[in-house]
Every structure is written in structure tokens, then in C-alpha cells.
Amino acid sequence: MNRFPTTRLLEIQARVEALTESKIAPMAQRVDQECIWPAHSMQALADEGLLGLNVAENLGGLGQGLLGLSVVTETIGRVCPSSALCFGMHSVATAVIAAKATQAQEDQYLRPIARGEHITTLALAEQGSGAHFWLPETSLAADDGHYRVNGAKQFVTNGGHADSYVISTLASEETSELGDFSCLVVDRDTAGMTWLEAWQGFGMRGNSSRGVRFDDACVPRGNLLGQEGDQVWYVFEVVAPYFLMAMAGTYLGIAQSAVDLASNHLRSRGYSHSGETLAGVEALQTCFAEMWVTAEKCRGLVREAATRGDLGQPDALPFLLACKADAAVKLANDAMTLCGGQAYRENSRVAQILRDARAGHVMSPTTNILKSWTGRALLGLPLL
């Protein structure tokens, strides 16, 4: 099994590294401090043809799967976690559209995405069901060639900036029950759609993770993705693997930046009284080695999970569920200790990545729920 990027993916990774350094890094601090949605990052990724990372090659995309998504989000996340998450949620929504796209949906969404002309994003979370993202209460009523959508979503990354929103709703049949999950793509500026308060996060401050309300929003029937009530298939075959991999990549990028920041500080921090740097202190060498090992183990698990997922291996599930990079919070904390008082200053880079990393635990599937699902998958129990 080829566990590490193919030549094609390495070439994509090199392109992302170059644009990350030239276009994304210079703005990363402002994105965090001023809660700026990273239009510059999305434009740079669009210009490089990367918005179509997960679109099939015959539609003009790059034809990548989970491994490609994890590598690209890691590369961006190392420099600007908010940009990585914005790109990641675009890619997850793209994969959901692509999973069962009709010809019309290919023309309206996937080809423009591949041309870098369209940003989409995923809007599942609701106040009522919170972390239980597979239980939407937003309703769908069939109405003469259209659906009427009523309900509200919370924490929509790219909220107010994307061109379309992949939302989850109950199926429209009168008999539908909680858990009858349907996916629908809703265009921006749809009448009846109202954006709620601007995003002011503790971390991931550039994400524009806003709430949105749907009041009798009128959506063409042709915007239904797959069949009504396709719930289990969409949640476990597409939403969860892509969502998990976008986040695993982003948080792995944060974990790696914690290692980078600690390395730089240990090498450069010298004392006037001894002329020595922190790199010469044995206790800190040990601590740094442990950080590096943690990041590499995490990378190994993410790559393994993505590869197994892309190959459709039946035993991929526990790998995918286990790899959302818990390492980021631990390593950002370790970097905060190793980098001393410099790092503890408000808005230091280490402080920023620690705040960004914390989102990992509360983003669905949340860490608590994932741990229970991993155990259930390994013990042969149904996840829900």
C-alpha cells in the first residue's frame, strides 16, 4: 500500500507550500487579530486550481481524495489555521456534492469549483442538537418544483462568504423522523436566508463561523443531493471521513508549527550570563524530542487513515475516527512552556496556535464522541 503522497500529490504539496509562504503567511497574524475571513488565501488557492482538489479530473479538478485533503490542509494549517479550516470545509462540502452529483449539479457547482470560480461550505450544526450533527431539525417541505427550508444552522465556517452552502435537513416526507437526514445545496442570496451575528472566536478567528436562519427559503428541487433520507450513507461514507480528514490535516499543521516554534526558540534563546542557548539544556532536549515523536506519530496515523479510507478498506473506520490530531493541543501547550514568557505575551504566535488548536476538541465529531465511536467501531458495535 502506498502510504505516502504519490508524485502527483507531492507536486501539489509543493505548489501549496509555495503559495502558503508567499500569499498566506504574510497575512496570517492579521487574520487572527482582526478576525478577517481569509479571502486572500481562498483566492490564491483558486488561482492555483486548488479549489477543485476533490473534484474528479474529468470535471476539471485534481481528482484527489482523503490523503490529498489531509496533505493540503496540513500545509496551510502550519501557517494559517483559519485558512486551512476555510479551505477544508469548502473541500468537505465539495466532496458531499460530488458523491452523488447529477449532471446539472456537476455543471452548476463542480465545474465552477474546479475553475476556481465557486466556494462552497458545509452547514450541519444546529443549536438544538449541538455536537450530534447527524440529527438536524431544519425542515424541508416539498412545494411545486421547490423545497421550502425552515430552521437555523450555527457555526457555519465561511459563513456569508461562500457561494453555496451544503445543509442537512430532515427528509420532507410527513413520516420522516429525527435522524432522517437529507442534504441540499443552497445558493448564496437565496430569499429567506438571514445571516446572524459576525464571528468573534476564541481561536480560528478568521473562520467566519456564523449562524444562519432559513425562513421559508425556496430552493429548487434539483438542489437535493442524492435521495431524501440518505442519512446513514452520507454521514458515514462522505461527511465524516472528509470532515475528519480536513480537521486532522489542519490540526496536524498546528502540531507541526508548535514543533517548529519550539525548535526556533530553543536554538535562538541565549543567556548573557552563560553564553549558552536553551538547546543545550538536557531536560529541554528530552521534552523537544517527545514533541517531535508525538507529531510524527500523529502524521503516521493521519496518513494511514487517509490511505485506508481512499482505498475503501473495510477496517478504515477506527483509523479515521482516531486521527483528528489530539496532538495539536498537547504540542501547542508544550511549545508555550518551552518558549517561556515570550510566548505567553498576548497574541504571540504560540498563543494563537494554542487558541486555534482548542477548536479541535469541540468541532464535530467532537473528541469525546470520536473516542466513544472509535471504541464502538473496534468492539464491533454500531456507532449510533
Ligand SMILES: Cc1cc2nc3c(=O)[nH]c(=O)nc-3n(C[C@H](O)[C@H](O)[C@H](O)COP(=O)(O)OP(=O)(O)OC[C@H]3O[C@@H](n4cnc5c(N)ncnc54)[C@H](O)[C@@H]3O)c2cc1C
Ligand atoms: C471554529 C468552529 C468552526 C466550526 N465550523 C463548522 C462548520 O463549518 N460546519 C458545521 O456544521 N459546524 C461547524 N462547527 C460546529 C461544530 O462542528 C459543533 O457542532 C459545535 O462546536 C458544537 O457546539 P455545541 O456548543 O453545540 O456543543 P454541545 O453539543 O453543547 O457539546 C458540549 C460538549 O459536550 C460533549 N458531548 C455532547 N454529547 C456528548 C456525548 N454523547 N458523549 C460525549 N460527549 C458529549 C461535546 O463533545 C462537547 O465537548 C464549528 C465550530 C467551531 C468552534
